[in-house]
Amino acid sequence: SCPQYAIWDDHDYGPNNAHHTFRYKYQSLAVFKQYWSNPYAGLDTVPGIFCHFRQGDAEFFLLDVRFHANDTSMLGKAQLDWLKQGLKQSTANFKFIVSGTQLLPDNPLGEDWGDCGIERDQLMAFLIQERITGVLFLSGDRHYGELLRLDHPDAYPFYELTSSPLTSLVNPAYTKNNPLRESETLALEANFGKIELLGYGPNRRCRLNLFDKMGQLLWRKDVRLVDLQF
Numbered sequence: 300s301c302p303q304y305a306i307w308d309d310h311d312y313g314p315n316n317a318h319h320t321f322r323y324k325y326q327s328l329a330v331f332k333q334y335w336s337n338p339y340a341g342l343d344t345v346p347g348i349f350c351h352f353r354q355g356d357a358e359f360f361l362l363d364v365r366f367h368a369n370d371t372s373m374l375g376k377a378q379l380d381w382l383k384q385g386l387k388q389s390t391a392n393f394k395f396i397v398s399g400t401q402l403l404p405d406n407p408l409g410e411d412w413g414d415c416g417i418e419r420d421q422l423m424a425f426l427i428q429e430r431i432t433g434v435l436f437l438s439g440d441r442h443y444g445e446l447l448r449l450d451h452p453d454a455y456p457f458y459e460l461t462s463s464p465l466t467s468l469v470n471p472a473y474t475k476n477n478p479l480r481e482s483e484t485l486a487l488e489a490n491f492g493k494i495e496l497l498g499y500g501p502n503r504r505c506r507l508n509l510f511d512k513m514g515q516l517l518w519r520k521d522v523r524l525v526d527l528q529f
Contacts, residue, residue, distance in 0.1 A: 307331060308364070308439060362397060393433045396435070432455075438460070442468060443485065445485050456527075494506070503523070503524040
């Protein structure tokens with residue numbers, strides 16, 4: 300009854316922590332494109348599953364952090380350039396950057412964009428230099444749920460909603476040492492997230508929700524559009 304969009308992470312793409320060296324990555328790409336009806340997958344000259352779409356005053360940038368990932372990069376230069384161009388051209392109030400793995404933290408346990416700090420820093424510097432407003436991050440992978448907030452002296456607060464897992468096992472061993480976590484948002488149970496865009500004018504806001512697998516609300520956070528501006 301409503302559109303379905305998808306990205307992948309390692310266990311959708313291949314083995315645990317699989318990257319660009321996965322020998323069957325083109326077969327995985329073909330299966331993904333057959334199964335999911337995303338608007339498009341990658342570019343004519345750049346394979347992958349990344350794409351974007353718009354709903355109302357929100358634009359979603361779906362990233363591929365597996366096909367081109369290596370020890371220093373999650374996206375690769377071509378995909379990063381595509382993301383920057385899309386963000387710069389977007390006229391949407393809210394711009395959601397959707398990644399299979401967490402982007403904001405430097406967590407020593409498990410994978411995240413902190414493992415590719417130079418690329419992550421390039422993206423954050425671009426957002427600030429180009430004054431890209433209304434950015435929020437969505438991610439998974441961690442086997443628990445949480446809300447992260449990164450304060451920057453030259454920008455507005457950056458929020459990241461992480462939701463996982465819904466059908467897999469919770470792994471509380473990875474929950475330590477995350478100073479960006481908002482208080483009382485850690486969910487050590489199966490969970491799913493929901494985003495609502497509410498209100499008008501100065502009251503326009505994004506409501507971030509996390510629910511348990513039975514649909515009971517675990518927590519919610521309203522982020523006002525006026526607070527995602529330079």
